[in-house]
Amino acid sequence: MELMDKLWNAAKENKQRIVLPEGDEERTIIATEKIQKLGLAFPILVGNEEKILEKAKELGVDLTGVEIINPEKSDRLQDYINAFYESRKNKGMTLEKADKIVRDPLYFGTMMVKLDDADGMVSGAVHTTGDLLRPGLQIIKTAPGVSVVSSFFIMMVPGSKYGENGMLLFSDCAVNPNPNYEQLAAIAIATADTARNLCKIEPRVAMLSFSTMGSADHEMVDKVRKATELAKELRPDLLIDGELQLDAAIVESVAAQKAPNSKVAGKANVLIFPDLQAGNIGYKLVQRFAGAEAIGPMCQGFAKPINDLSRGCNSEDIVNVVVLTAVQAQAQNAK
Template sequence: MLFEYSLIQRAREKRVRIVLPEGSEPRILQAVDVLRRRDVADIVLLGDPVAIRAAASHVGVAIPEAGVEIIDPKSSPLRESFINDYYAMRKHKGATMDVASDRMLEVSYFGTMMVEKGLAGGMVSGSIHTTANTIRPAFEFIKTREGVGCVSSVFLMCLKHDVLVYGDCAVIANPTADQLAEIASSSADTALQFGIEPRVAMLSYSTGESGHGEDVERVREATAILKRKRPELLVEGPLQYDAAIDPAVAATKMPSSAVAGRATVFIFPDLNTGNNTYKAVQRSAGAVAIGPVLQGLRKPVNDLSRGCTVADIVNTVAITAIQAQDS
């Protein structure tokens, strides 16, 4: 609760405009009601204004006049310039004006273009759209920050006494050693951004030099790459999860490590492991899982789970606003 409160307080420090493409989704509208009452951010809802106001009325939410704007991509005066911009950015990939016109009818593309053109600080979507629908436009024309090789994600896992960072649990299915190092580097930066001291555990089924095999060697190589690129970071790997988080186990398996037993950033070897682990911890330990938080993009676009709650949406908008303040 303290961490969630701190997110809201930080988001309020500098006014940011966040675009929500799924404007008529009831959970989005309920979240907007909370966000405006807490004065977290200014909001842009995309969609048919009549449908949005009807949906708001149905769930008992009044859309305030101040701080919330409704834009219909079909009739917006922005549409023509967005079509031209998209065509200019994607014609080398074979895009035609007709393709550009169709893309700007899609709320995810329209919302992402608002972010790219500086008309919104960030975008949050995914409550009724797939991850691919949400992040594909960002991959096409927002692209990665300079020096970042890939977009990845983390979940901020809020446990009873700690907030831990889990990556990558949503984007890269089978990362190479270079990608694992990149995920770890970005995750450490994300941890710092949200006030968590990064102590990075590169997870595997083996700790230290005790195991061998293709999967553990990939983690070992990724650890070496990260240590070369970011010598200032506290990094250990390969580590088993228990050795990474439990001081008693760490004292036995890796007693001299500055990370083992006190890790805060956990980098999983693949998406299968990461996604299942975060959900297991969320459901079994009663953790609040905030995310996925996308990292590596020039401007913030974040994805929601289609099973997200109103609180999840509020937290994700607050995180996106904080990222936008720093971008």
């Protein structure tokens, strides 16, 4: 947990405003108390204040000093409605529709981030990834030069020698069902940059497949090969290699047999899965079988940080994702 200790300290040094649109959800309320008391961020809960405070009292949670915003009573509601309408009117949006949509806590929270009333947003304890992505893509949009939004998990495997002393980044495990080779290359580059900028490690990126360096021929393998070639061409400064089977990517003895000339094989700390089925299954296998802590899914590629939670998350997971979102916001605000 050395990484999270560093990120917690970084979050405390320059506290960010993080909006939590699932304001009356129990795990979110419990997490908010900890975030507030430890000074990890300025948490903002969205929802009915009376309902949230009543739920907090039932849970024995102290929300003293926490900002709670009810969209229905907010003096910024009309500004958000007007801004949303202006951004979507060319796509058939009307003021009447915008009025209904922006009152939804997820859309309200996203508009807070868009108009700089919050630095980032965390949701997903009860909402799906699609619920988060929809307003994110409509309102926040992708960062300049980024073609696709994707997700990553930071996997912390206790006692493991693989990756970076047991830490690996997995992507994409939550967003893109079947990326084409161009999208897969973009995901690899984005995750490498995340490893470097957020986790402060030098990325060694393995493009995963059921084939290693030509051991099998199939259209699914071809996609990974083309993605690897494109990613290398676009970012020659990064260590990216493939296609690699999982064992060749992380086990040095296997790498010596299957990919002896690779600078990544046997030493990968960033694993790029060929599609969402593989990524989602892969992170859950490691989480359950190896007792790994799976931090995320975090989003990358948005112009401003908004991040997803697993609906199976606990309050500690929410705290950690808020911390990561705050550190992402620090980096973006510094640009």
